[in-house]
Amino acid sequence: MSLLNKFIKVGITVDNVIFGFDDEQLKVLLIKRGEEPYINNWALPGYFVKDDEDIADAAKRVLKELTNLQNVYLEQVETFGDVHRHPSGRVITVAYYSLIKIQSYESQLQVGSIAQTARWFSLSEIEDLAFDHQKILDSCVKRLKLRVQSRPIGFELLPPKFTLSQLQHLYETIMETSLDKRNFRKRLLAMNLLIDLDELQEGVAHRPAKLYQFDSQRYKELVAQGKGYIFDLKEHKRKPSKVNGVHS
Amino acid sequence: MSLLNKFIKVGITVDNVIFGFDDEQLKVLLIKRGEEPYINNWALPGYFVKDDEDIADAAKRVLKELTNLQNVYLEQVETFGDVHRHPSGRVITVAYYSLIKIQSYESQLQVGSIAQTARWFSLSEIEDLAFDHQKILDSCVKRLKLRVQSRPIGFELLPPKFTLSQLQHLYETIMETSLDKRNFRKRLLAMNLLIDLDELQEGVAHRPAKLYQFDSQRYKELVAQGKGYIFDLKEHKRKPSKVNGVHS
DNA sequence: AAATTTATTGCTAAATAGACACTAAATCGG
DNA sequence: CCGATTTAGTGTCTATTTAGCAATAAATTT
The missing domain is CATH 1.10.10.10 (Winged helix-like DNA-binding domain superfamily/Winged helix DNA-binding domain)
Structure with missing residues (x-):
């Protein structure tokens, strides 16, 4: 079948921006890679999609294996597929974000996982992510900010x-x-x-x-009932006093 | 390199919902497929992504080859990758929509194109699209409705x-x-x-x-200047008379 | 010139958003 | 035990925004 000529050998991955909130800050769960490329680099948790696996299922699998959580809010955000985004070949990744209750998280790291360790980071701490993961993260953060205004998530x-x-x-x-x-x-x-x-x-x-x-x-x-629902939280202009909110 | 073991042979496609407006209705440009599968079926215009081509470039190529238009508004919407969405094998598609000035459209159908013909459809006319294209279309229409309220597109x-x-x-x-x-x-x-x-x-x-x-x-x-801009067009409850807007 | 069609314009009432400050209930430390 | 500390909880008034509404203007057609 001539169609198959157009198939290419690529890596399809999902990357998952897992958000949590610890009553102080918005956090993201990152893994420290235990494999090349970018070994020892912090990165978004992600997996290769199996050839008999729906993409959304792969995203759920990432979450399950890292956190042992299921049935959590998960939303596809954007697909990144530039030719050179991955140093080892053509890898196309579908980015998801998920929202979990940070209190229910316990590390479930498996031996043989691609990750050495996992840890929660606040957004401002994050730097030098592997691959184009910073771009992916930014995209998911932006989406979260949007969504939070239109759905009670x-x-x-x-x-x-x-x-x-x-x-x-x-x-x-x-x-x-x-x-x-x-x-x-x-x-x-x-x-x-x-x-x-x-x-x-x-x-x-x-x-x-x-x-x-x-x-x-x-x-x-x-x-x-199709009732429109807008969770529209407008900005509040605080009095221009006590500007510094830094903890002592 | 063990990474490559995880690569799979798949088709990566882009499908493009091309919107136009003819002063009467919102239209979508569909093609009639000239190839199996779904030969003679109406479908969204789409192509396989080449192995040295960025995904966004592939989306632009679809548009260029069908309409000869460049530099038009193009936005990625969602990626569809269920295992069985394509009858001939694993094909993952990244959906885009684009907005063009329908007046500047002239058919550019090439001999040897996957399309026999192309034609503008109003949304209500569309039925029996190939593959999961109805789902893709719905997703893009939904996105357009959203976007139109937050950007002057x-x-x-x-x-x-x-x-x-x-x-x-x-x-x-x-x-x-x-x-x-x-x-x-x-x-x-x-x-x-x-x-x-x-x-x-x-x-x-x-x-x-x-x-x-x-x-x-x-x-x-x-x-x-980072000035928030909301193009917020609320509903107007017309007087409950002259409800039928059907043309004579 | 009368009929038809669409363009253009402002006011008012109702609803919503936004600013604002004091009292209440618990713990902690002396 | 009592005063200090910390966060919870609550209502009103004003300014802004939204929404409903109708009469005149400028062109073509008959």
Whole structure:
């Protein structure tokens, strides 16, 4: 069949930007490569797609083998296929990002994995990634910032029970902005997508906050009804005092 | 090199959803396949990526060979790589869409092309596309609807000189909504992205409209200054009369 | 010149967004 | 135990934005 003449021998990979949130910063899970090329370099976790494997399944496999997590939010972002992006030959990679609850992460590194180690990095720490992984990361970060405004995916990064302050801080971190507390709460609660659990935080050295849960049932209903939903978090111009937010 | 063991023999293709606008409807350029599989079926124009060709270049090549157009708006959307999406073997396709001025299109079909013919279809006419092309098309249409609200790309579909009514009708068509004329004009002009050419339409059997041009210079400046720009066209609830917009 | 068709323009009411500051409830340290 | 510290929680007013609405203007056609 003449079609097959047009087939080429290439590597197809998926790379996965795994995001987590530790109540302070947005983090990304990177691996230290244990193989050439770029041995000992930090890189995005990724795998070759098998010849009988759907691409989305390969992305899930990366996640499963590195974190032992399944059924997490996973979204395809962009495909990178420049001829020379990989030093060993033609490798085309499909980039995904996923959102996991960092608290549920335990390293699952296997012997024989392509990775020596894995570690969470905050975005500002990251430098000298292997291949074109910085470009891939940037693309996924950009997509996350976009998505977070049109889908209620922030909850994927928080524990099942969270406080409104945690949620606000998450959005502030992702969007790199600051938000007004009262207006944030007003808007969030108006969406009717949060269940007040009538429980309080424990073990904190201050007034404990109420715990909430995301109402995914109701969200599904809204989507099913085709109701537009915009999680539009506008910027809040803080008073130009106390500009430095550096920890002492 | 053990890496190469993981390379597989696959077809890498690009498929391109080429959009045009004929002052009435949003159109998509399809080809009638002249080869197996799906011979005589309508399909998205696409090609195999060559082994020394960047993927984005392959997408440009599709466009160039079918329309003889270059330097048009082209955006990658999604990669489809399910194992069985192509009957002849593993073929992974990267979907792009492009926006062209339909008036400048002239068929450039080459002898020996994979296409027998090419023709513009309105979205509602399209059925029974080859492969998973309907899915690809849907994905690109969805993306276009999104993008049109965050970037001034509508102009790519109009002639260089256009009237405000044409522009409004374009947006109404893409967004599948109707917009209030006065509010539309107010908002558009407030953006300061249109140059009033002080010219009038000619050859129309009614009051001629003023012609405008998109000020891409100014748009670049705004982007360079990092000024957020939202082309946010909300829905307009028309009076519930004259619901049928069918032509006589 | 009357009929037809589309272009052009502004105001007002309603809804939304945004700024803003004090009290409450817990722990901690002396 | 009480004062200091830390974070939680809450309402109002103003400015801005959005949305609805209709009459006149300029060309062609008959």
